[in-house]
Amino acid sequence: MPIAIPTLDWTVIAPVLIVTGTSFACLLLDITPSRAGKGHLAGVGVLGLAGALGVSMILWGGPPASFQQMVALDDFALFFNAVFCVTTGLVLLLSVGYIRRQGIEAGEYYILVLFAAVGMMLMASATDLLIVFLGLELMSLSLYVLAGFFRTRAAGNESAMKYFLLGAFASSFFLYGIALLYGATGTTNLGRVGAALAAPGAARDPLNLAGLALLLVGFGFKTSSVPFHQWAPDVYEGAPTAVAALIATGSKAAAFAALLRVLVAMRALQADWLFLLWLLAVLTMTVGNVVALVQGNLKRMLAYSSVAHVGYMLVGIVAGLAPGGPAVLYYLVVYSFATVGAFGVILLLERDGRMEEAVDLAAYGGLGARHPILALVLTVFMLSLIGLPPTAGFVGKFYLFSAAMRSGFVWLAVIAVLNSVVAAYYYLRLIVFMYMRDPEGPEVTAALTPAAGLALAVAVWATLQLGLWPGPAFALAQRAIAPLLP
Amino acid sequence: MLLTAIIFLPTLGAVALFLLDRRDEGRLRQVALAVAVTTFLVSCLLWIIFDRVKPGMQFVEQRAWIPVSGISYHLGVDGISLLLVLLTTFLTPLCLLSAWSQITARVKEFLISMLLLETGMVGVFCALDLFLFFVFWEAMLVPMYFIIGVWGGPRRVYAAVKFILYTMAGSALMLLAILALYYFQGQKTGVYTFDYPTIVAMGLEPGRQGWLFLAFALAFAIKVPMFPFHTWLPDAHVEAPTAGSVILAGVLLKMGTYGFLRFCLPLFPDASVAFAPLIFVLAIIGILYGAWVSTVQPDMKKLVAYSSVSHLGFVMLGLFAFNAQGIEGGILQMVNHGLSTGALFLLVGMIYERRHSRLIADFGGIWAVAPVFSAIFLLVTLSSIGLPGLNGFVGEFLILVGAFQVSRPFAALATAGIIFAAVYMLWMYQRVVFGEVRHEEVRRLTDLSLREVVTLVPILILVVWIGVYPKPFTAVTETAVAELITVVKAKTGLAVGFSRP
Numbered sequence: 001m002p003i004a005i006p007t008l009d010w011t012v013i014a015p016v017l018i019v020t021g022t023s024f025a026c027l028l029l030d031i032t033p034s035r036a037g038k039g040h041l042a043g044v045g046v047l048g049l050a051g052a053l054g055v056s057m058i059l060w061g062g063p064p065a066s067f068q069q070m071v072a073l074d075d076f077a078l079f080f081n082a083v084f085c086v087t088t089g090l091v092l093l094l095s096v097g098y099i100r101r102q103g104i105e106a107g108e109y110y111i112l113v114l115f116a117a118v119g120m121m122l123m124a125s126a127t128d129l130l131i132v133f134l135g136l137e138l139m140s141l142s143l144y145v146l147a148g149f150f151r152t153r154a155a156g157n158e159s160a161m162k163y164f165l166l167g168a169f170a171s172s173f174f175l176y177g178i179a180l181l182y183g184a185t186g187t188t189n190l191g192r193v194g195a196a197l198a199a200p201g202a203a204r205d206p207l208n209l210a211g212l213a214l215l216l217v218g219f220g221f222k223t224s225s226v227p228f229h230q231w232a233p234d235v236y237e238g239a240p241t242a243v244a245a246l247i248a249t250g251s252k253a254a255a256f257a258a259l260l261r262v263l264v265a266m267r268a269l270q271a272d273w274l275f276l277l278w279l280l281a282v283l284t285m286t287v288g289n290v291v292a293l294v295q296g297n298l299k300r301m302l303a304y305s306s307v308a309h310v311g312y313m314l315v316g317i318v319a320g321l322a323p324g325g326p327a328v329l330y331y332l333v334v335y336s337f338a339t340v341g342a343f344g345v346i347l348l349l350e351r352d353g354r355m356e357e358a359v360d361l362a363a364y365g366g367l368g369a370r371h372p373i374l375a376l377v378l379t380v381f382m383l384s385l386i387g388l389p390p391t392a393g394f395v396g397k398f399y400l401f402s403a404a405m406r407s408g409f410v411w412l413a414v415i416a417v418l419n420s421v422v423a424a425y426y427y428l429r430l431i432v433f434m435y436m437r438d439p440e441g442p443e444v445t446a447a448l449t450p451a452a453g454l455a456l457a458v459a460v461w462a463t464l465q466l467g468l469w470p471g472p473a474f475a476l477a478q479r480a481i482a483p484l485l486p
Numbered sequence: 487m488l489l490t491a492i493i494f495l496p497t498l499g500a501v502a503l504f505l506l507d508r509r510d511e512g513r514l515r516q517v518a519l520a521v522a523v524t525t526f527l528v529s530c531l532l533w534i535i536f537d538r539v540k541p542g543m544q545f546v547e548q549r550a551w552i553p554v555s556g557i558s559y560h561l562g563v564d565g566i567s568l569l570l571v572l573l574t575t576f577l578t579p580l581c582l583l584s585a586w587s588q589i590t591a592r593v594k595e596f597l598i599s600m601l602l603l604e605t606g607m608v609g610v611f612c613a614l615d616l617f618l619f620f621v622f623w624e625a626m627l628v629p630m631y632f633i634i635g636v637w638g639g640p641r642r643v644y645a646a647v648k649f650i651l652y653t654m655a656g657s658a659l660m661l662l663a664i665l666a667l668y669y670f671q672g673q674k675t676g677v678y679t680f681d682y683p684t685i686v687a688m689g690l691e692p693g694r695q696g697w698l699f700l701a702f703a704l705a706f707a708i709k710v711p712m713f714p715f716h717t718w719l720p721d722a723h724v725e726a727p728t729a730g731s732v733i734l735a736g737v738l739l740k741m742g743t744y745g746f747l748r749f750c751l752p753l754f755p756d757a758s759v760a761f762a763p764l765i766f767v768l769a770i771i772g773i774l775y776g777a778w779v780s781t782v783q784p785d786m787k788k789l790v791a792y793s794s795v796s797h798l799g800f801v802m803l804g805l806f807a808f809n810a811q812g813i814e815g816g817i818l819q820m821v822n823h824g825l826s827t828g829a830l831f832l833l834v835g836m837i838y839e840r841r842h843s844r845l846i847a848d849f850g851g852i853w854a855v856a857p858v859f860s861a862i863f864l865l866v867t868l869s870s871i872g873l874p875g876l877n878g879f880v881g882e883f884l885i886l887v888g889a890f891q892v893s894r895p896f897a898a899l900a901t902a903g904i905i906f907a908a909v910y911m912l913w914m915y916q917r918v919v920f921g922e923v924r925h926e927e928v929r930r931l932t933d934l935s936l937r938e939v940v941t942l943v944p945i946l947i948l949v950v951w952i953g954v955y956p957k958p959f960t961a962v963t964e965t966a967v968a969e970l971i972t973v974v975k976a977k978t979g980l981a982v983g984f985s986r987p
């Protein structure tokens with residue numbers, strides 16, 4: 001019998017295909033032995049990501065299209081494609097010298113990073129729960145392996161095992177939630193799920209509520225919201241610093257993108273998940289900030305600070321899609337640049353000549369005097385994370401709190417704003433060490449490569465530019481949210 | 487363009503310094519000083535061109551900045567802010583001069599921080615858009631934090647962190663109040679904007695003003711500082727380097743009182759009137775408590791720091807009397823305090839440079855050893871006390887006249903505060919300058935150098951000028967103050983004075 005080949009609209013998944021193709025190209029190139037190391041794979045990766053970014057920009061503003069109802073091409077997906085391409089590109093640039101110095105250079109590293117990027121892009125474009133899961137798993141499995149790249153270190157193995165075990169649990173919760181929703185509504189397509197949930201009586205159906213709850217657990221893990229955040233500090237600490245940067249920014253952004261799409265589909269159940277998210281936001285901000293106060297290891301501190309920033313972004317989601325959505329998207333961009341930048345500076349520094357990474361606070365004593373440019377760069381990122389003008393972090397927080405006030409969540413805004421002040425303490429502590437303390441312990445050297453320098457320059461420029469002229473970027477974020485609005 | 491030039495000239499100077507070689511410290515200092523002096527001269531143009539009769543804002547600049555959020559780059563000065571802008575641009579070159587020999591490590595970063603701080607401070611006084619105001623307000627914290635934390639005394643890190651966290655906590659709630667104003671404005675008129683004149687014109691219902699007033703007032707009360715939010719001040723002032731202390735006391739504290747005048751009174755007139763008794767009480771406590779604590783301080787710098795609490799209590803008393811004398815006296819006293827306390831910090835810094843001690847007990851008999859220093863110190867002390875003929879008297883007198891019309895008991899208590907001010911200042915002066923030389927190290931002290939005299943003389947000229955002929959300075963503020971009082975009275979139906987205990 002004749003097989004009907006469905007008409008496929010390849011342009012919808014063009015950016016994803018480009019990155020996938022790039023990763024396959026890297027796989028092939030990896031086979032050829034090279035005495036100069038595997039750095040060229042990073043170059044190929046960056047080129048591929050730049051190509052995907054270019055294609056995304058060309059497709060921007062076009063009519064929304066769909067690939068078999070499963071993957072959508074709308075401004076929302078394209079916005080996130082751009083975020084992932086830029087973030088992953090920065091991570092690749094930072095990784096090149098770093099993994100060579102740490103002795104873990106392997107072609108698989110770059111390939112896995114590209115795979116993770118593909119997973120992220122799929123998660124952001126998915127309009128079907130199974131594709132969300134597919135993207136989630138692709139991204140997560142790549143990141144599990146990357147987290148354990150320090151094969152010979154106990155901390156590395158612990159990081160990978162924790163991430164894998166807890167992540168597998170969370171993914172299975174997520175899958176079970178999808179199954180329950182499928183049982184209740186008969187479909188996994190987000191649009192049709194939303195329609196089914198809007199039917200009278202659906203809001204009280206325990207199957208729907210259970211499905212929603214399990215999905216939120218899965219998302220909670222991926223975004224490292226409290227109380228699903230326990231993996232974050234250990235994973236960030238044990239993973240290679242460049243990988244920690246990717247986990248902190250890319251995987252969170254992907255999770256938020258998917259979460260926004262799912263919440264839009266679950267609009268009928270808003271009365272239920274709004275309060276849950278409110279609670280999640282308050283817990284996440286507060287626990288993240290308070291525990292970060294006592295961290296002496298910089299990577300753990302940044303892990304808890306990421307948790308706190310997730311809390312601020314959840315405030316934006318609670319504020320509603322129209323006022324809060326663009327703020328969340330804008331904040332994701334701002335936060336990604338600052339976090340990638342901060343991790344980027346950390347991975348450049350090493351103590352005792354390659355013996356160990358400079359991740360404890362004491363290692364940063366006197367950095368302002370010995371490496372003034374790096375210290376200044378790190379200070380800019382810290383100021384952005386605190387949320388002080390004229391950095392982008394201030395504008396991002398401003399938009400988030402503005403949305404919360406607009407929607408009437410005054411107490412939430414008050415809690416968020418006070419949390420920001422508390423958070424200032426531990427970011428300032430790093431600045432204190434850099435400028436107001438003397439160096440102690442073995443000497444800290446900086447291994448700056450042109451690639452890493454370029455990545456940091458881009459991050460600093462973005463942080464300041466988005467802080468002084470946020471208008472155009474915020475307008476882009478508003479256009480990106482538009483496809484999700486009813 | 488004039489205001490933008492005054493605000494960003496120091497920033498351009500900071501960029502220029504950034505590009506210079508950090509080892510050529512002499513040239514760095516000269517460039518920074520040149521930039522600061524140029525900024526002052528340009529701001530003198532403001533003084534000359536300013537129309538003293540025309541009401542409303544002058545030198546207005548408005549340009550769209552983030553139109554999608556209703557934020558514009560809106561600047562302007564009136565009589566209230568003009569004097570403060572001039573105070574800022576006047577004190578900054580003097581601070582840089584004082585830091586000539588005092589700051590020897592990381593000179594480049596220090597000068598850049600001072601210039602960026604000047605940008606932030608002038609920006610705060612000129613901003614007419616609430617978002618822009620908040621940006622300058624917060625942005626100014628970072629250079630001040632570095633100035634205290636890097637170049638300060640032994641407990642500088644504690645003082646710097648306390649300063650920045652305390653101020654940020656206050657401003658955090660102010661940000662939410664600004665957002666609330668934005669939304670009220672938008673809901674009422676359909677136009678969402680952060681523009682200050684538009685929001686003032688809108689007028690807020692009395693019922694909604696209470697919390698917003700408190701949010702703004704908290705941020706400003708921490709800055710002033712009013713009792714009980716003053717605990718950051720002694721640490722920050724004492725640990726900061728001399729230049730930092732001068733600019734902190736001279737300008738940063740005024741940002742709090744300016745905030746009350748510019749935002750709390752016009753935006754929340756009913757709440758201001760309702761809370762005025764509380765402000766009065768806190769102001770009186772500040773005056774008396776600040777004076778009493780100053781009296782028992784063994785450290786000169788801490789004594790001057792607490793005296794700031796006392797002096798600014800007077801200013802708050804004047805501002806919340808809601809009459810012309812009170813507010814004009816308050817503004818004038820802001821300038822006076824900036825000058826006299828600035829000079830006091832400069833003098834304490836100079837003597838610390840020589841003896842490396844600020845304890846009163848380590849001095850005595852300086853009169854015989856350093857007469858020029860002692861004479862200048864005497865003049866500044868008398869100015870701080872409020873001796874008639876010098877600037878402090880004019881400001882305090884106007885404030886007391888204004889307060890007296892509103893509440894006699896409070897005015898009487900405030901007058902007692904003047905006596906206490908005399909007590910602590912004169913007692914300190916006597917122990918430090920008069921009497922026998924008790925310590926050998928004092929005998930070896932050198933008198934003021936030419937550079938130090940040049941740093942102090944401009945302040946002394948102004949001290950005497952304002953004291954003898956204050957009219958040019960009060961004339962500038964008259965129209966703006968009258969306008970403000972009219973606005974407040976119209977919105978609240980306030981007659982002269984209000985019922986007092």
